[in-house]
Amino acid sequence: MFTSKQIATFSDLEHSLYSYIIKNIDKVIYMRIRDLANVTHVSTTTILRFCKKLDCDGFSEFKVKLKMYQEGQEERNDILTGEKSLTEFLERTLTQDFQSKINDIAKVIAKAQRVVFIGIGSSGILAEYGSRYFSGLKKFAFYIKDPFLPIHEQYIEDSVTIVLSVSGETSTTLAQVNQFKQEGSVIVSITNNADSALAKLSDYNLAYYVSTEFVGNTNLTTQIPVVYLLERLAKATYQEMS
Known part of the structure; x- marks a missing residue:
């Protein structure tokens, strides 16, 4: 998730959306699409286009993958604390x-x-x-x-x-x-x-x-x-x- 190839295809609005999501993963995984649109000042259409670039069929699938990505990050962080x-x-x-x-x-x-x-x-x-x-x-x-x-x-x-x-x-x-x-x-x-x-x-x-x-x-x-x-x-x- 969030490969360099995918990030390179983001528009300015999508980069702004990406920055918010990365900083607030704990919140985003529980948000509705309209909630995310409101806090990031983008349209739901922009969010769905963003999800499609990440190989997700919709916002629900995106949140599932985002949660898995978060768990993977936490697992890697645990490895660094030995x-x-x-x-x-x-x-x-x-x-x-x-x-x-x-x-x-x-x-x-x-x-x-x-x-x-x-x-x-x-x-x-x-x-x-x-x-x-x-x-x-x-x-x-x-x-x-x-x-x-x-x-x-x-x-x-x-x-x-x-x-x-x-x-x-x-x-x-x-x-x-x-x-x-x-x-x-x-x-x-x-x-x-x-x-x-x-x-x-x-x-x-x-x-x-x-x-x-x-x-x-x-x-x-x-x-x-x-x-x-x-x-x-x-x-x-x-x-x-x-």
Whole structure:
């Protein structure tokens, strides 16, 4: 709604109408067409022509789409207000217990011959980043991007597998992790909570607990805590190896 192409077709009167609507969406979605005509000093014909340019059959359909547009804007605004959960996460990482957990995992990674990273979607992108970061700190690491890749014993012999998943419930990831675990790899998971199936399947779990955010079916939960945990874990591992 309100694409740049549509806005470019507006007349001066329609631009004035558009400006009023954008500033007063809460009011307009409950107005009758005559009410809107009165407050904007345009004719009902101008309003109907305006609606038609926005691919609406009439004013009623326009108000329905306008309400959906408003809800979408509110959803996007909610996504931009995650500072509190991030602040709480950072405060938790400063506790002695959390630091001890990081150090315990780092000791296990330092002793392993290799580190295997796995993840799907945005978690997969961060898994690749994690493998490069660990490699940069002189720990041999690689990323498996294909969850259906046949796993041979030499891939995971004397290894630690670091698994990234927001929900910790992705079936393909769980199947892959279960196979690695059966082959003897130590499983470290980084998830949004410690009650997920993946967290319970793991030997070690780091949970970051931030608000889950979706736009439609797309999970847009912030991944800032994951980047922080990967870098902190890599540095702690490097110190253990020094």
